[in-house]
Amino acid sequence: xxxxxxxxxxxxxxxxxxxxxxxxxxxxxxxxxxxxxxxxxxxxxxxxxxxxxxxxxxxxxxxxxxxxxxxxxxxxxxxxxxxxxxxxxxxxxxxxxxxxxxxxxxxxxxxxxxxxxxxxxxxxxxxxxxxxxxxxxxxxxxxxxxxxxxxxxxxxxxxx
Amino acid sequence: xxxxxxxxxxxxxxxxxxxxxxxxxxxxxxxxxxxxxxxxxxxxxxxxxxxxxxxxxxxxxxxxxxxxxxxx
Numbered sequence: 001x002x003x004x005x006x007x008x009x010x011x012x013x014x015x016x017x018x019x020x021x022x023x024x025x026x027x028x029x030x031x032x033x034x035x036x037x038x039x040x041x042x043x044x045x046x047x048x049x050x051x052x053x054x055x056x057x058x059x060x061x062x063x064x065x066x067x068x069x070x071x072x073x074x075x076x077x078x079x080x081x082x083x084x085x086x087x088x089x090x091x092x093x094x095x096x097x098x099x100x101x102x103x104x105x106x107x108x109x110x111x112x113x114x115x116x117x118x119x120x121x122x123x124x125x126x127x128x129x130x131x132x133x134x135x136x137x138x139x140x141x142x143x144x145x146x147x148x149x150x151x152x153x154x155x156x157x158x159x160x
Numbered sequence: 161x162x163x164x165x166x167x168x169x170x171x172x173x174x175x176x177x178x179x180x181x182x183x184x185x186x187x188x189x190x191x192x193x194x195x196x197x198x199x200x201x202x203x204x205x206x207x208x209x210x211x212x213x214x215x216x217x218x219x220x221x222x223x224x225x226x227x228x229x230x231x232x
Contacts, residue, residue: 155202159200159202160200160207
C-alpha cells in the first residue's frame with residue numbers, strides 16, 4: 001500500500017540516483033565534451049568561415065560549463081537530500097528547511113547564469129538557462145510559502 | 161508583549177504548585193511554563209476557562225494589559 005513514508009523514500013532514492021548520474025557525467029566529462037564539441041562542429045559544417053573540426057577552445061568552454069554546472073548541481077542535490085532527511089525526521093516547518101530551499105533556488109539561478117553565459121559559444125545552452133531560471137523561480141516561491149508556514153506553526157505551537 | 165500573564169501571582173495566593181495546576185488544567189507542565197513565562201502567543205478560551213476554574217478566579221486576575229511604553 002502506497003503511503004507517505006514510501007513516497008519520501010522514493011524521493012530520496014531519486015535524489016541519490018541523480019547524485020550518482022551527476023557524478024558519472026562529471027567523470028565522463030572529457031568524452032561528453034568531445035561529443036558536444038563535435039556536434040557543434042557538425043552543425044557549423046558548410047557555413048563559410050567555420051571549422052568542421054572541434055576547436056580546442058570550444059572544448060575548454062564546454063569543460064568550464066560542464067564542471068561549473070556540475071558542481072552547482074551536486075551542491076543543490078545535497079541540499080535537496082538534507083531537506084528530505086529533515087522531512088523524514090518530522091522537522092518540516094523549520095527555519096533550516098527555509099534556508100535549504102533558499103540555497104536550492106540560488107543554485108538554480110547560478111545554473112541559469114552559467115548556462116546563459118554559455119549561450120555565447122553554444123546556443124542550445126539557452127534552453128538549459130531558461131529551464132533553470134524557471135525552476136529557481138518556482139523553488140523561490142515555495143521557499144516563501146514555507147517561511148510563512150514556519151511563522152504560522154510557531155504561532156500555533158505557542159497557542160496554549 | 162502588552163498582555164501580561166499573572167498566573168504566578170494567583171498560584172501563590174491559592175498556594176498551588178505548577179504540577180498541580182497543570183494537572184487540573186489538563187495541559188502539560190511545559191505548556192504551563194510557556195504561559196507563566198510570557199512566551200505564549202495566544203491562549204484558547206477553553207484553556208482560560210480551565211485556569212479560572214482551577215484557581216477560582218476571573219480572567220482579569222490572570223491577564224493584565226500593560227501598554228508598550230514606546231507606542232503612542
